[in-house]
Amino acid sequence: MARRVLVLGYGALAYLGFVAVLVYTIGFLAGVGVPKGVDDGPDGPAWLALLVDGALLGLFAVQHSVMARPWFKRWWSRIVPSPIERSTYVWATNLVVVLLVWLWRPLPEPVWSVSAGWARALVWTLYGLGWVLMLASTLAIGHFDLFGVRQVLARFRGRAYVEPGFSEPFLFRLVRHPLMVGFLVTFWAAPDMSRGRLLFVGLATGYILVGVRLEEHDLRGQLGEPYQRYLDRTPRFVPRLSVVTGRPAQDAATRPVLAEDAATR
Numbered sequence: 001m002a003r004r005v006l007v008l009g010y011g012a013l014a015y016l017g018f019v020a021v022l023v024y025t026i027g028f029l030a031g032v033g034v035p036k037g038v039d040d041g042p043d044g045p046a047w048l049a050l051l052v053d054g055a056l057l058g059l060f061a062v063q064h065s066v067m068a069r070p071w072f073k074r075w076w077s078r079i080v081p082s083p084i085e086r087s088t089y090v091w092a093t094n095l096v097v098v099l100l101v102w103l104w105r106p107l108p109e110p111v112w113s114v115s116a117g118w119a120r121a122l123v124w125t126l127y128g129l130g131w132v133l134m135l136a137s138t139l140a141i142g143h144f145d146l147f148g149v150r151q152v153l154a155r156f157r158g159r160a161y162v163e164p165g166f167s168e169p170f171l172f173r174l175v176r177h178p179l180m181v182g183f184l185v186t187f188w189a190a191p192d193m194s195r196g197r198l199l200f201v202g203l204a205t206g207y208i209l210v211g212v213r214l215e216e217h218d219l220r221g222q223l224g225e226p227y228q229r230y231l232d233r234t235p236r237f238v239p240r241l242s243v244v245t246g247r248p249a250q251d252a253a254t255r256p257v258l259a260e261d262a263a264t265r
Helices: 002-030 046-066 070-076 083-103 117-140 147-156 169-174 177-188 193-222 225-233
Strands: 110-113 192-194
Touching: 002 083, 002 117, 002 147, 002 177, 046 083, 046 193, 070 193, 083 147, 110 193, 117 169, 117 177, 117 225, 177 193, 192 193, 193 225
Parallel strands: none
Antiparallel strands: 110 192
8 A cells, every 4th residue: 555655646746847837837837937038047158059959949848749759668667667757758858858957058149029919928828828728738638647647546556557548629629739839839929039059949939849750650650540530530730621520439549649649548
């Protein structure tokens, strides 16, 4: 019983850490409500900021992508017990993001600034909607599965964890990666874009464009023809003009899977 409690606590703290990191990141990029935003930090030469910030974002990309690769998962499963695999992934992501925002060095020189009040309100609205889309995407495919909560709860209750059955929620019928679309919207919806934030969003956008292709390549090999059909009928980021409605699921293997979700499959 004591071990089950430890597993539950480990998973709960990982999830609470994710919530705290998410809230801080929202404020960090907006430069609102946090002690250190994307344009705050020690002064220094631009080359040093580029070096440090690039390394921090590179560390995030490596951690986030490598832990989702099949070869890493095969090795990882020999070390980390299955009930805490996802929670451990969440812990690693939390720690890397904390390191990123803590050590981030600013480049505050402006690139653009929206001055009209209505336009600033519109951009801030888009910023908020991007985060809403991100959260809605996780809820659509099983938020508490994605962040390891249901896995540790199943272990605590002495039950086998069963992944959610196949579903193709509305957002995932519009585009294959609505969560990443949400991130892209939040990254670029900035009424005041500094060089530092542009560096952040530029490198993060590049990572997303590469990362989703790696993910799709892995899943195509893992799931085969059914997943290929899903790729063929669903655009990656930009929905088609015709709104997708009511299409029934065709195959359990076509369940939309994010890189984070694939990390423990």
